[in-house]
Amino acid sequence: MNTLTSLTVPVTLLLIGGYGVYKKTDVYDALIHGAGDGIKLLFRILPSITALFCAIYMLRASGALDIICSIMSPLTSFFGIPEECSPLLLLRPLSGSAALAFGSDIIKTCGVNSLAGRTAAVMLGASETTFYTISVYFGAIGLNRTRHAIPAALCADVAGFIASAIAVRLFFNT
Amino acid sequence: MMSKIWVGMVFLSIICATMNGRIGELSAAVTEGASASINLVMSIGGMILLWSGIMEVMRRCGLAEKLTKLLTPVLRHIFPSAKNSPEVMGDIAANVSANLLGLGNAATPAGIRAAEGLHRLDGRRDASDDLCMLIVINTASLQLIPTTVAAVRASLGAVNPFDILPAVWTASVISQTCGILSARFLSKLWKRSKV
Numbered sequence: 001m002n003t004l005t006s007l008t009v010p011v012t013l014l015l016i017g018g019y020g021v022y023k024k025t026d027v028y029d030a031l032i033h034g035a036g037d038g039i040k041l042l043f044r045i046l047p048s049i050t051a052l053f054c055a056i057y058m059l060r061a062s063g064a065l066d067i068i069c070s071i072m073s074p075l076t077s078f079f080g081i082p083e084e085c086s087p088l089l090l091l092r093p094l095s096g097s098a099a100l101a102f103g104s105d106i107i108k109t110c111g112v113n114s115l116a117g118r119t120a121a122v123m124l125g126a127s128e129t130t131f132y133t134i135s136v137y138f139g140a141i142g143l144n145r146t147r148h149a150i151p152a153a154l155c156a157d158v159a160g161f162i163a164s165a166i167a168v169r170l171f172f173n174t
Numbered sequence: 175m176m177s178k179i180w181v182g183m184v185f186l187s188i189i190c191a192t193m194n195g196r197i198g199e200l201s202a203a204v205t206e207g208a209s210a211s212i213n214l215v216m217s218i219g220g221m222i223l224l225w226s227g228i229m230e231v232m233r234r235c236g237l238a239e240k241l242t243k244l245l246t247p248v249l250r251h252i253f254p255s256a257k258n259s260p261e262v263m264g265d266i267a268a269n270v271s272a273n274l275l276g277l278g279n280a281a282t283p284a285g286i287r288a289a290e291g292l293h294r295l296d297g298r299r300d301a302s303d304d305l306c307m308l309i310v311i312n313t314a315s316l317q318l319i320p321t322t323v324a325a326v327r328a329s330l331g332a333v334n335p336f337d338i339l340p341a342v343w344t345a346s347v348i349s350q351t352c353g354i355l356s357a358r359f360l361s362k363l364w365k366r367s368k369v
Binding site: 002005006008009012013016017019020023025026027030031032033034035036037038039041042045046048049050051052053054055056057058059060061062063064067091094095098100101103104107108112113118121122123124125126127128130131133134136137138140141143145146147148149151152153155156157158159160163164167168170171172 | 175176179180183184186187188189190191193194196199200202203204206207208210211212214215219222223224225226227228229230231232233234235236237279282285286289290293299300301305306308309310312313314315317319320322323324326327330331332334335336337338339340341342344345346348349350351352353356357360361363364366367
């Protein structure tokens with residue numbers, strides 16, 4: 001299993017590059033141009049990450065995070081979600097950068113291979129910024145009557161969070 | 175909305191710090207947080223650049239279009255109202271395949287075109303079942319390789335940052351399935367408008 005997942009990314013690189021060469025695409029030129037766009041992306045996310053990191057470090061230093069975690073702990077422990085991940089449940093649907101900032105803080109403080117660190121990573125990887133997506137789509141077509149879109153999307157989020165915690169326990173025997 | 179969340183977080187920290195007698199730590203945290211953000215962005219930067227390059231290769235060599243063709247038969251069952259409109263069906267398939275490959279810049283424009291198309295085909299003033307379904311699918315993750323979070327894990331010393339892939343795929347499939355099923359069931363609870 002471990003070698004298989006280690007191979008996923010190198011083999012993906014080879015397959016995509018190989019397919020590109022087979023299709024006579026200038027693979028190297030595309031790589032360089034794409035990476036150039038990546039720099040723009042990095043500079044676009046940096047300001048919001050800085051603002052949010054400040055707020056998150058303040059929340060942690062003040063002890064507010066511990067209070068939030070202990071308030072949510074009956075709920076999270078019922079579903080087997082590590083207590084440290086509970087602020088992530090609140091922030092993930094609202095803001096992508098806040099969730100990334102928070103998640104990386106959990107991974108750092110609890111450890112990359114800890115239960116909480118892995119669960120935070122899987123939660124980030126298996127979810128989207130729900131409210132942002134909904135507002136972009138309904139905003140673009142100018143529609144207010146969203147019917148069941150929001151409740152159904154939140155059902156998917158909750159299921160994803162619980163499944164993340166269970167999947168981490170299942171795959172890593174912790 | 176983000177303004178309220180941000181100010182709320184700062185306000186809450188000040189209240190809690192005063193109660194817990196941690197004012198000194200609080201002010202140190204402001205500087206620490208600001209410099210930690212630069213460290214995070216710099217340490218995940220290399221992976222983001224590499225992956226943006228790979229995405230450009232996928233876009234240029236037509237891999238996304240290939241996936242779009244493969245997905246169309248499955249999507250016909252999920253979006254019955256678009257069955258007779260190849261144009262709208264194509265936009266939906268392009269949106270889903272770009273999401274799978276992690277091509278965020280291509281997924282959103284295709285998704286918005288698909289949403290507009292579904293709304294036009296429906297012709298009423300509220301969101302149709304298929305439109306809600308499209309949005310629910312987009313709010314649950316479809317991405318096959320979560321590169322950003324893997325970059326974060328790598329920057330913090332994970333030996334194999336991608337060892338979470340099977341867990342991510344399992345959780346994503348469960349989340350998508352729940353989203354599709356609840357969109358189906360909940361659609362019956364919200365009545366359609368007459369016009």
